[in-house]
Amino acid sequence: MAEKLLEVRELTAGFHTERGFLRAVDRVSLSLEAGQTLCVVGESGSGKSVTSLAIMRLLDYSGGTIAGGEIRFRGVDLTELPQREVMRIRGNRLTMVFQDPISALNPVFTAGDQIAESLRVHKGMSPKAAWRKAVDMLRLVGIPDPEMRAGQYPHEMSGGMCQRVVIAMALACDPELIIADEPTTALDVTVQAQILELLQRLKRELRTSILLITHDMGVAAEMADRIAVMYAGAVVEEGTAAAIFERPRHPYTIGLLRSIPGTTGERGTELYTIKGGIPRIEQLPGGCRFHPRCPYAMENCAREEPPLLEAADGHRSACWLTDMPEVMT
Numbered sequence: 001m002a003e004k005l006l007e008v009r010e011l012t013a014g015f016h017t018e019r020g021f022l023r024a025v026d027r028v029s030l031s032l033e034a035g036q037t038l039c040v041v042g043e044s045g046s047g048k049s050v051t052s053l054a055i056m057r058l059l060d061y062s063g064g065t066i067a068g069g070e071i072r073f074r075g076v077d078l079t080e081l082p083q084r085e086v087m088r089i090r091g092n093r094l095t096m097v098f099q100d101p102i103s104a105l106n107p108v109f110t111a112g113d114q115i116a117e118s119l120r121v122h123k124g125m126s127p128k129a130a131w132r133k134a135v136d137m138l139r140l141v142g143i144p145d146p147e148m149r150a151g152q153y154p155h156e157m158s159g160g161m162c163q164r165v166v167i168a169m170a171l172a173c174d175p176e177l178i179i180a181d182e183p184t185t186a187l188d189v190t191v192q193a194q195i196l197e198l199l200q201r202l203k204r205e206l207r208t209s210i211l212l213i214t215h216d217m218g219v220a221a222e223m224a225d226r227i228a229v230m231y232a233g234a235v236v237e238e239g240t241a242a243a244i245f246e247r248p249r250h251p252y253t254i255g256l257l258r259s260i261p262g263t264t265g266e267r268g269t270e271l272y273t274i275k276g277g278i279p280r281i282e283q284l285p286g287g288c289r290f291h292p293r294c295p296y297a298m299e300n301c302a303r304e305e306p307p308l309l310e311a312a313d314g315h316r317s318a319c320w321l322t323d324m325p326e327v328m329t
């Protein structure tokens, strides 16, 4: 078995409020092997961004707290590291690409300066060498005329080009892991496809490991080696992309898959939508958190929370229904 690059165990994280602790992420476990892409999928509000900010140790900056669990990065628990050590890893061995490239870039520095900065800080490069490498990085991410673009400011570039700059920044220090949180959601459809293609190419050529956060099962289908499906703060299903698409085990995953355009078979039928909405985390239902929306819910589901158990080799699901009908085939 390949080496575990990232191993998140029972991570609980959230926000202290007047009414108590808001548990946005509830005992989430994830694991990612070197050179692979893990997609974390789920509707908006399911805790994907809080999970990624916790892994980056950036949650404090948005007012959140890690309340329990471990985040092992090459065996070292990031939750226990002092900020000084975290800063040596973040932006260097572990980097992040955010949803909105414009706000991820600093408007008063050129693209080249922003990339060169992290090379100077983390790799101790001279300004000249760092600039040369910055230009190389812009070339690597497919930006035409990189020498000229390196001297430009973010407002002089399109959204797609800015996201390429952000990816170049994320790649500059040759990280072991890139976390990309909905990296294409803010972009036009055609640009989205180009950015996904770029991430695929970089993964192939550089063997960078990617933790890709998306609400879009279609994106996961193209990108993932493994998929973790999150619902209302918890992982409800996890397995290889092949297993999840061929034989989804959790009714929520089945609903997500049926909601992808072009997967439901008969033409002309309306696109499926899962009934109801994701519950507010301060008002989670008892038992299985998905049961009020679940077409297969049984009496037991309202009473007891189903544990995330191995349903098949390396494929885990949190559902009381053990003989799920093969609805997808």
Ligand SMILES: Nc1ncnc2c1ncn2[C@@H]1O[C@H](COP(=O)(O)OP(=O)(O)O)[C@@H](O)[C@H]1O
Pocket: 015, 022, 024, 042, 043, 044, 045, 046, 047, 048, 049, 050, 051, 062, 063, 064, 280, 281
């Ligand atoms: N800064 C914050 N303060 C309070 N609650 C927050 C904050 N950020 C996120 N949340 C809550 O945490 C939950 C998970 O949010 P998030 O991780 O952003 O979801 P996702 O990325 O899956 O759309 C949501 O209920 C959201 O309202």
Ligand SMILES: [Mg+2]
Pocket: 048, 049, 050, 181, 182
């Ligand atoms: Mg998010």
